[in-house]
Amino acid sequence: MYVNARELLVKSKTLGVDPFVDQVLIEGSVEEALYAKVQALRKSAFKRMYIEACLLASQDFERVSTMLEIDADVLAMYCVMFYDTAGLDKLSKMELLDVQDSAERSLKTWALHQGLDFIAWRLGMKTEISPIQGLQELFADSRYKAKEACFSGNATEESKAAATWTKLSMDLARLLKAYTSDGNQAKKDLQLALEEVIPSFSGFSDLNN
Numbered sequence: 001m002y003v004n005a006r007e008l009l010v011k012s013k014t015l016g017v018d019p020f021v022d023q024v025l026i027e028g029s030v031e032e033a034l035y036a037k038v039q040a041l042r043k044s045a046f047k048r049m050y051i052e053a054c055l056l057a058s059q060d061f062e063r064v065s066t067m068l069e070i071d072a073d074v075l076a077m078y079c080v081m082f083y084d085t086a087g088l089d090k091l092s093k094m095e096l097l098d099v100q101d102s103a104e105r106s107l108k109t110w111a112l113h114q115g116l117d118f119i120a121w122r123l124g125m126k127t128e129i130s131p132i133q134g135l136q137e138l139f140a141d142s143r144y145k146a147k148e149a150c151f152s153g154n155a156t157e158e159s160k161a162a163a164t165w166t167k168l169s170m171d172l173a174r175l176l177k178a179y180t181s182d183g184n185q186a187k188k189d190l191q192l193a194l195e196e197v198i199p200s201f202s203g204f205s206d207l208n209n
Contacts, residue, residue: 003084003096010035010081020080034077041074042082049104051075052083053111054119056093059086067120135176142169 002008009021016022023031041047054064059079065072079086085093093112099105110118121127129137146165 003088004082005084006081024081031077034074035081037074038078038081041070041078045101045104049101049107050119051078053108054116055079055083055085056096056108057111057115057119060116063116067116067123067125132176135172139169139172139176142172 006018006021006024009018010024013025014021015025020031023029024035026032041051050068051064051070054068055075055078058064061072061075061079064070064075068075085096097105097109097112099108107122117127142165146162146169149162149165
């Protein structure tokens with residue numbers, strides 16, 4: 001079944017196959033009005049990309065509504081008509097990542113694997129990540145990226161990537177160990193690293209301002 005199977009039924013004005021589609025095809029119905037709203041949203045490639053990325057990550061329409069500032073009932077209608085991901089397994093959702101636009105593919109990939117918190121961060125919303133959790137995630141990512149590069153062949157670029165990711169994973173492992181065993185030393189290391197990226201950085205208290 002296509003994720004937009006109901007949309008196809010509406011376009012062909014097919015009655016008697018899906019009760020929800022039948023309601024959309026009734027002139028003057030609430031469903032018809034909602035369908036008109038989601039059609040307008042879908043015409044915007046940018047809005048469509050973010051809505052569908054959220055639907056890949058979650059069916060929590062209330063939270064997505066708050067994030068995107070779109071009514072929850074409109075989002076639910078979008079899901080039902082255009083991007084019905086409810087009940088799909090992980091591999092079926094990954095098949096939906098096969099899109100031509102690289103920006104859309106990247107956003108949806110990250111949303112599927114990192115959840116709504118990633119979308120919230122992309123939208124400039126505050127997200128909470130503990131230092132230990134962040135280091136653990138970065139270590140795992142760099143370790144697997146190193147393995148991925150190693151198994152992708154012996155070409156020059158892949159070899160360089162493998163060396164880069166391997167070094168990063170080792171650095172993160174040391175930092176993670178230091179953080180859990182000697183928090184003060186780790187804090188100094190983090191501050192030095194931040195000062196290289198943010199010349200005006202004068203202390204961790206700045207991050208709360």
